[in-house]
Structures are given as structure tokens and as C-alpha cells.
Amino acid sequence: MKRFLRASVLALAFAGSPVLAQGSGSATIDAIVKRGEVLCGTSGVTPGFSLPDSQGVMRGLDADRCRTVAAAVLGDARRTRFVITTTQNRFTILQGGEIDVLTRAVTWTLGREGNLGLSFAGINFYDGTGFLVKATSGITSARQLDGAAVCVAPGSSTELAVADYFRQHNMKFNPVLIQDTAEIRGAYLAGRCDTYSTDASGLAGYRFIQGDRAGEHVLLPEVVSKEPLGVMVRKGDAKFFDLVRWTMFVGLIAEEHGLTQANVDQALASNVPEIRRLLGLEGDMGRALGVDNRFGYHIIKQVGSYADMWQRNIVPVGIPRGLNRLWNQGGLHYAPPLR
Ligand SMILES: N[C@@H](CCC(=O)N[C@@H](CS)C(=O)NCC(=O)O)C(=O)O
CATH class of the missing domain: 3.40.190.10 (Periplasmic binding protein-like II)
Incomplete structure (x- = not known):
């Protein structure tokens, strides 16, 4: 009970945290803060990845990936705008600065990384x-x-x-x-x-x-x-690249520790060191990436762990978890230590 009360008080203190003032060290992060929303490129036609629901809200793993960036930078996962891109125009739209991030089932290949002035921040889904x-x-x-x-x-x-x-x-x-x-x-x-x-x-x-x-x-x-579906950003803003990459790792680390959207508030009372750093209870993990130290908490609370995202988006489509399991469960998803 005591632990539960402590967690509830902490959860209140964590809610509605302010975003960092300008000067994150990343032009893209600063622009997102100024604009008040993250612009993401999606296809809008792929069930499980990006498809508007009956209310017009974009749903899917790609859409949620965008939301994790908004949660990390703005403390509010709802502050996203989805720009519909096609297979052909998606790279030009990112290059031209019309979007901050490309979350559109885009396969990581050498040619794309080497020739387009764009980088892959990580793999969202192992496909073929x-x-x-x-x-x-x-x-x-x-x-x-x-x-x-x-x-x-x-x-x-x-x-x-x-x-x-x-x-x-x-x-x-x-x-x-x-x-x-x-x-x-x-x-x-x-x-x-x-x-x-x-x-x-x-x-x-x-x-x-x-x-x-x-x-x-x-x-x-x-x-x-092999079609590792990744998340792309423009080259030249290393800080933003790091941030986007770590927004992906947060979901995996949360899953490793059994943290979910539903139990993350209780976890605020945890004494597991990595969980404490993940939630911003100690360490300066967010600041190192140009955002608030509670970025991990916001992602998990508002969007969830990778398992939450999988359950919500991919399970209904009937795709088995397969290679997309965590490394310690026979899959390929592996995050470096959060320290
Ligand atoms: N992973 C492939 C995606 C291929 C692709 O774009 N397929 C088309 C035709 S089915 C599409 O619109 N897919 C939607 C999507 O993957 O979200 C790539 O990066 O080139």
C-alpha cells in the first residue's frame, strides 16, 4: 500500500511535465518544440502500420513510432501530424524538410543510407x-x-x-x-x-x-x-538521430523489464537501477539526448512498451511475433544499456 501511494504521488508529479526550453543542441528538436508538433511521413494505407481508424486517427506501429518522438520531445504523444507519402516520394519529402521523421515501412539498405543524405535511426519491424x-x-x-x-x-x-x-x-x-x-x-x-x-x-x-x-x-x-523496416531522419542532425534511436530502445527496454502502459506508474517506486534511469528518476539520460529526463516515462505512459504497441497494432492483423521478439526470447530486438 505504502509503495502504491508513493507511486501514485510520483505519478502525479510526473504528469504534464514541461518541455525543455530551446537550445537542445538539435535544430530538428528545437523546430519541433517551436512548432509544437512532430511531422511524420506514413503511407496511411497499411493495416497494422498506418491506417486511419473510423475517427480519422492514424493507427499502427509506424504511427505509434511517430507518437513516441512527440512524447519524448514535447511530453505529449498526441502532438503529431501525419503526412501521407508514397513509396516514390517519401525520401524527397524527408530531404526537403516537409517532415521530421519517415515512419513508413521503409527498408534499411546500403543504397538508401549511402546515397540519399538520410540515415536509419533503427529497426521498427523485421520483415521480408x-x-x-x-x-x-x-x-x-x-x-x-x-x-x-x-x-x-x-x-x-x-x-x-x-x-x-x-x-x-x-x-x-x-x-x-x-x-x-x-x-x-x-x-x-x-x-x-x-x-x-x-x-x-x-x-x-x-x-x-x-x-x-x-x-x-x-x-x-x-x-x-531481409526487409528491416526502419525509421529515417535527415543526416546532419546527430542529436536528433540519437534521440529517435533511443525512443525506439525505450520501448524494448520497457518490455525487457515487464513495464507496460498500464503498470508504469507503479514502476515509479521501483528500485531497479535501469528502470529508475529509464523513467527519469535518476541520471541525466534525457538531457544527454536534448530532451526532458522523463522522456522514457512519457513514451511508456502515453504510447507503451514495444509489447504494448505490438499488441495494439499487429496482433489484430494476425502476424506472429517471430523475429520481432526480444533477443532473450529468440528474436532480434536488442537495446543497448540505458546508462
Ligand atoms: N519496405 C518497402 C516498402 C514497399 C512499399 O512501399 N510497398 C508499397 C506497395 S504495397 C506500399 O505502399 N506499402 C505501404 C506500406 O508499406 O506501408 C520499401 O522500403 O521499399
Whole structure:
């Protein structure tokens, strides 16, 4: 009881904390503070990642990633604005400064990191290229796709992964390149291609929104590339890069310690050193990144741990956690020590 009271008092003291004054050491952070919102690029068409709900609120893992940045910088996860970007224009929009962060299922590749003046702050979701076919096609393996017409977005990493896969297996394919995601899906449904290829998560989400008709589509078992979906920022603002990267680690560290949106206030009474630093009870962790020391608390309280985000966004779409488990549970997500 005593511990609970202590936690409640602490939680009150933590609520509504002010944001840091100007002078974070990051031009992007300063601009966000001045503007009062974080601008994020999303697709707005991908269930589980970014799709507006019936109230028009953007939902998904990518959308929540944006919210963690708002929670960290502004102390308020609601202060986000989502800018719809396409597979092709997303990089130019980030380069041009129309958004602060690109959270749009964007695969981390050498070419993108080396050529665009942009950097990947971390991996939000470990994915891979998949193929969706109609159940009536009778196709059960990607190896049966020799000579197939493949619907794919131009400028996507999928386009390159598909080309590599077919070449490696001495198979031919005919790319049907369509920019607009709704149009790609339409073309696939209309039979203009034999298979629709993109990130397996995107295909699972697309199949999911078919509802009763989901059974008409089959996600082939082969995952033919690594597609680590990351979060991009402009090069040249190392402080902001660090911050965005640590907003990602906060969710993982919270999950490691069993912290959730629901129990984070009780955790304010914890004596576990890393939890205390994570919540800003001791150490100068936030300041080192140009934000308030309670940035971790705000993220967990307002958006949640990675497990919370997964539960809210990905579980309904039916994608198994797989590689996206924590490192100590057989997955790949691993955060450095918060100290
Ligand atoms: N991870 C791929 C994404 C591929 C992509 O953009 N696919 C299209 C066509 S399905 C799309 O709009 N996806 C929406 C999304 O992934 O949120 C990349 O970085 O290139």
C-alpha cells in the first residue's frame, strides 16, 4: 500500500511535465518544440502500420513510432501530424524538410543510407519480401512463379528483391510497376498480375482487410529477402538521430523489464537501477539526448512498451511475433544499456 501511494504521488508529479526550453543542441528538436508538433511521413494505407481508424486517427506501429518522438520531445504523444507519402516520394519529402521523421515501412539498405543524405535511426519491424497469390491459382510455392507477372511498387526495395530472387533461381518474371498502392491491389485483384509482392507484413495486412474473403488469397511460404523496416531522419542532425534511436530502445527496454502502459506508474517506486534511469528518476539520460529526463516515462505512459504497441497494432492483423521478439526470447530486438 505504502509503495502504491508513493507511486501514485510520483505519478502525479510526473504528469504534464514541461518541455525543455530551446537550445537542445538539435535544430530538428528545437523546430519541433517551436512548432509544437512532430511531422511524420506514413503511407496511411497499411493495416497494422498506418491506417486511419473510423475517427480519422492514424493507427499502427509506424504511427505509434511517430507518437513516441512527440512524447519524448514535447511530453505529449498526441502532438503529431501525419503526412501521407508514397513509396516514390517519401525520401524527397524527408530531404526537403516537409517532415521530421519517415515512419513508413521503409527498408534499411546500403543504397538508401549511402546515397540519399538520410540515415536509419533503427529497426521498427523485421520483415521480408513475400508473394500473395489467388487461392484459385493453385500456386503453393514461389518456385512455381517462373514467367509470372508480378505487381510491385516502383522505387520499392521489393522491386530489387524480386529481381534478385528470380535471377538467382534462373526464373523469368514480368514486373507490373504501379505507383499507387490502391491501384496495385486493384490490378492484382483484376488479374493483371499473377502475384502481388511487397513486405510480408503488408501482404498479411492487406489479406486481413479482405475479411470474409481473406481465404481467397494465399501468402506463399517463401520470404525471399531481409526487409528491416526502419525509421529515417535527415543526416546532419546527430542529436536528433540519437534521440529517435533511443525512443525506439525505450520501448524494448520497457518490455525487457515487464513495464507496460498500464503498470508504469507503479514502476515509479521501483528500485531497479535501469528502470529508475529509464523513467527519469535518476541520471541525466534525457538531457544527454536534448530532451526532458522523463522522456522514457512519457513514451511508456502515453504510447507503451514495444509489447504494448505490438499488441495494439499487429496482433489484430494476425502476424506472429517471430523475429520481432526480444533477443532473450529468440528474436532480434536488442537495446543497448540505458546508462
Ligand atoms: N519496405 C518497402 C516498402 C514497399 C512499399 O512501399 N510497398 C508499397 C506497395 S504495397 C506500399 O505502399 N506499402 C505501404 C506500406 O508499406 O506501408 C520499401 O522500403 O521499399
